[in-house]
Amino acid sequence: xxxxxxxxxxPGAGKSTIGRRVAQALELELLDTDAAIExxxxxxxxxxxxxxxxxAFRVIEEQVVADAIATHSGIVSLGxxxxxxxxxxxxxxSQTVVYLEISVAEGLRRTGANNARPLLAxxxxxxxYQNLMRTRRPLYRSAATIRVRTDGRSPARVxxxxxxxxxAHHEHAGATTPPALGRPNRFDGG
Numbered sequence: 001x002x003x004x005x006x007x008x009x010x011p012g013a014g015k016s017t018i019g020r021r022v023a024q025a026l027e028l029e030l031l032d033t034d035a036a037i038e039x040x041x042x043x044x045x046x047x048x049x050x051x052x053x054x055x056a057f058r059v060i061e062e063q064v065v066a067d068a069i070a071t072h073s074g075i076v077s078l079g080x081x082x083x084x085x086x087x088x089x090x091x092x093x094s095q096t097v098v099y100l101e102i103s104v105a106e107g108l109r110r111t112g113a114n115n116a117r118p119l120l121a122x123x124x125x126x127x128x129y130q131n132l133m134r135t136r137r138p139l140y141r142s143a144a145t146i147r148v149r150t151d152g153r154s155p156a157r158v159x160x161x162x163x164x165x166x167x168a169h170h171e172h173a174g175a176t177t178p179p180a181l182g183r184p185n186r187f188d189g190g
Contacts, residue, residue: 003069003076004028005166006092008140009100010133011080012110014150014158018100019077021159026166028074033082036064045079062087069095080132083139092143096169098162099144104130106151145169 004026007015016032023030037060038044048057062085068076069091082088102110108129141147146165150158 001071001073003031003072003074003095004170005075005096005098005146005162006069007075007077007098007100008083008092008143009080009150010102010107010136010140011129012107013080013100013102014110014155015077015080015100017155018150018158018162019075021155022162022166023075025159025163026075029072030075030077031068031072032077033061033064033068034077034079036068037061037079040064058085061085066091080136083136083143089139089143096145096166097143098146098148098166099140100158101140101147101149101151103151104133107133 005022007019007022009015016034019030019032022028034045037048037057041048041060043051045057048060058081061079061082065076065078065082065085065088078088083092104126108126111125111129146162146169148158148161148165153161
């Protein structure tokens with residue numbers, strides 16, 4: 001079993017929102033690894049960071065991502081920092097990976113002062129986001145099978161583009177497509 005697609009990208013790119021809508025359009029299940037971490041541990045990600053630190057969180061995240069890739073056949077949405085794991089990057093090499101690209105300015109606008117994002121909390125979130133992107137952007141790009149910009153686009157437009165690119169990719173690869181791919185979906189347009 002392998003996911004139909006794995007979504008990656010930085011905070012604010014829309015991985016959860018777009019993932020949910022793409023899964024609906026393709027009549028697939030969504031597995032959001034951040035939500036899975038919170039279900040598995042019974043704690044919020046912010047609490048794990050605060051109580052155990054980022055290294056402990058990354059160990060949990062790496063295992064949840066590995067389990068998702070091994071067992072989920074729908075859409076998998078990864079947390080923004082999961083790309084930092086060498087093990088995760090190796091697992092992504094055999095997957096259809098959609099990188100939801102976003103500019104630093106748009107990412108900051110979308111994330112704002114959200115304290116649920118521990119790596120952006122505190123003073124000077126702009127510098128933190130820029131540094132985060134300096135490290136992660138090359139990793140996202142190297143892991144991506146498909147890249148879709150989300151800046152200035154409605155979720156409906158992004159979903160339409162993601163679905164079209166997934167359809168083309170899977171048809172070219174000769175893969176089995178979900179039943180909904182052959183029909184127009186309600187997210188066309190916008």
